[in-house]
Amino acid sequence: MNKKKEPLLEVKNLHKYYGREKILKGINQKIYKGEVVTLLGRSGSGKSTYLRCIHLLEEFSDGEIILDNETLGYTENNSQRKPLSSKKRALQRTEIGMVFQHFALFKHLTALQNLMLGPINAKNIPKNIAREKAEKQLDKVGLLHKKDSYPNELSGGQRQRIGIARALIMEPKLMLFDEPTSALDPELVHNVLEIMKDIADEGMTMIVVTHEISFAREVSSRVSILDKGKIIEEGSPEKIFSSPDHEITKNFLKAIL
């Protein structure tokens, strides 16, 4: 872990209310460049919401998210919190890539078009260059021969690999994985995890929500346990999986191991 002084991502006191319900109750986290952080927690603990807030897919009620020295989503003006313009937010989102549980590929577009949509429209990259990049990226996940297939003509594993490629082609600083393998048949999980491992080996900073403990153990540099909208425990995989401090963590691990 090559820790620099400045974290790549800093989350300060993140709160999210949904009506009266509190989904996130003050999350503080610093993530350094090249780190792979696994987020664990029961369903409903706020993991997905946390990722979506970081990616500005959902509004958050309070707190601050800083990516590479840039505050995301809001500006502070005379201690008045104001949302940034939607254009600016769209631009900030390109700095982060996200992989979804149910793939969320654009169903009306081919694999290649799925990859090209972001670069062409959000980054104004010329079509022919975007196509080249997309083909390269598809090749990387082993699916160049499927470039003209539509999502519904592909298996779940293939769809998710394209989902990963679609996020990577934006050249994000940070990748978020929201249960990337939990909608897959067991025999397809391995392939997707291998690709994620490759991405981690190349130095990508990642936050991964997963129940794949072997992945968490082998690949992640840190494991964070989320419960009821708070990080209750954090540490190296060895520490968390062998001698967790928290009772909730112990029970949770007992249930999934």
Place this chain on the structure above:
Amino acid sequence: MQDLIIFRYSDLIWTGLNVTIRISILSMLAGVIFGLIIALIKGSKNTILSSIGYIFTELARNTPALVGIMWFTYVFPQLFSIKIPVFWTAWMALTFQTTGYMSEVFRAGIEAIGKEQRYAAKSVGLTFYQEMKLVILPQAIRIMIPDILNQFVVVFKTSTLVSVVAVRDLMYQAHRLSSQLYQPVEIYTSVAVIYILIIFGLSILVNLIQKKYKIPGY
């Protein structure tokens, strides 16, 4: 065959049909555009804005077509003390109703696409406008084709009511011929056949369109 009244007076029938088709297509086009706008307003996070959208929809859907046509023809121009040709007041009434129904069709279509698609569109850096144009609407429209056709058929049928305010559509011409020639049986039957053939043709056309734009594997 040549002896049939609709053939002997084919020029009248054609002018009538022309008006019927024009007013139907123009109301439908406007209804689709305004319907989309109202649907987006209804989807707004601003509750005042979205309430306005819903109120509009309810007004448009719950006004009987004939009442709408009368209102736009006899009340609306007076309110603003302007003169509007009856063709356009009738068009407004049909558009008003179509907008109401289409806004619901669009709202349901957009909602059917689901949150993950919207997240994914945002995730690759698209703005709201790009997200709608490039991701949501291309998928939603495919789902909505049957409903849009259905609405077009409704507009086409409802357009017969505009003859009441003397818009010279097919129905108006039929009525006129019938009262001149005293041949209601033949005339109204022929006109019914024309309407039915056109509507039947429309549904075949839409089936073809639907097949052509089907997403592979969907």
